[in-house]
Amino acid sequence: MALARTYSVALIGITGHVVEVEADIANGLPAMIMVGLPDTALREARDRIRAAIVNSGEKWPPHKITVGLSPASLPKRGSWFDLSIAVGILAAAGQVPRAALDGAMFFGELGLDGRLRPVRGVLPAVAAAAERGFRRVMVAEANAAEAALVPDVQVVAASTLAAALDWLCGTPGLRGGRPAAECKGRDLLGEILPDGPDTSDQAVPASSRRGLPGTAAPVTAAAPDLAELLGQSLARRGAEVCAAGGHHLSLLGPPGAGKTMLAERIPTILPKLDRAAALEVTSIHSVAGTLPEQVPLLTDPPFLAPHHTATKAAIVGGGSGIIRPGSASLAHRGVLFLDEAPEFARDVLDALRQPLEAGEVVVARSGVTARFPARFTLILAANPCPCARAAGPAEGCSCSPAMRRRYLGRISGPLLDRVDVKIELEPVGRTELLNDRNFAESSRAVALRVLQARERAAHRLRGTPWRLNAEVPGSELRRTWPPAPGSLRVVERSLERGQISARGVVKVIRVAWTVADLAGRPRPTRDDCAMALGLWLGVRR
């Protein structure tokens, strides 16, 4: 009798696939059949949609309705096809003009009363829609700001199905309720984000930039600062190198030495995310449902500190039904901090090896493979022994060397081999605390240096897919950017002595480049390489 087509997007990981929703109304006993691999939540849409349509004052077509979701082989999950199915059915029944559906996408879950509820993952979905040439999307009001982040797409925000239908029929206010409105994205991206890394206001540390224009700024009075970490100059230096080059860091030291304090202050010296990275990070958090509602764009590098009881699925992603990103992906372009690293389950730690290597997490399921980007800076913190009293000879730690070895052995060798900077923190004495007061730099000063080092690296790496020293593959590094001749001698000697593996040499060269970038030198010198080697081996004072 009648057929209508609408479009929506199915998300696999953070990749959107355009789904065609066909609604066919044929003669037959009244029934609604849904085909195309729907999951339980989607199958339940049948009853939700019917109630929503009837309660919006529309007629439910008393015929045989077939709704097909194609591509049929792609598993579709969740409730967010509700709006597209409802509009499709009403268009097939002739209650909505078909012309209004051209080039439009619909996302939203319907309440039984016809309310349009927000869904997760709108940003990557709208981005996928825009990529495929769709120029108009209709979403729930609560999702509008997020959808408006995507440029060149007209976003229509509706509070109810009735408002959505009014908008499509061009009869605002006819069915009652707040009329749907086009959401002009305050150009969040242009307003607060630079295109590339060459803008001057980036030097302000991330912590003092939390408040965005036009929003209630959270109190930043007690923002943590790197200068508070007194007496740990080497650790501060290591943190700076890691922030500048994206290198992974491990912190070993007794309780109270400042491991957690240092890790928590690393976000304050990281530069803000640039446009592409911010969209990427926001997409991941959108799928996870962890976006702030008012300003749905994350511009600060994320900092994730999962508890050590976290499961493998919580860290690398997974979960039943809809595949959700784990902490490793949520920390993309930011910091993943594993406090008390030896307390984590061994398989959890080892599961991190793949994202550390590949920069992404791949979760395979029957029928689908979800990919989540996971290019994070790993920070491990550990006590040197299980009793955690090894602060000094006076403290009376009774752990035997074997116990200590076993404790730290829980962090597997292959994982530790991927950590570029290893810092051992010593307990701080009174004189050091007082003395260091004059030398400790504020986060602001360090952030500026980090930013400049990153700009230098980005300039050198322009035209390549990499932006940070830590991302450059070893082969490319040795061919295109070798350190100054002769400066690697100390590293080579270490290799001959078996202190360091061939992979270790590459890691040392990467860190050496970052040290040189921080100092503003065009190439790593012998000192830079020695410094990098020291950081890699973990200097024992």
Add this chain to the structure above:
Amino acid sequence: MRAKDVLGKSGEQAAAEYLEASGLRILDRNWRCADGEIDIVAVERHALVVCEVKSRSGMRYGSPLEAVSRAKRARLRRLAILWLNAHGVRFDQVRIDVVGLVYEGTGGFTIEHIRGVG
């Protein structure tokens, strides 16, 4: 007779008239056996049509067509076979139809005839 039975009776009469007007030849009405009742048995070309008539006084409880459930259709299929056996006849095709009627006041019905429902 209760009001709903009056409605059903007049609905069946209206349905029979409607079917005859659309070219079906009615063979039997209200045929009963131990398993149930067939409202109308008719012939259209070479097909035997077993027809269920459903009348409603309004749309408050949904369309009358919706009231013909899967179980009811299965019973109609069973009854069709019983009717054929009881009369010892054969047809090329056997079909189940549903006629839905909604009372519109002043003795009139809106009639919807769905062919081949199962």
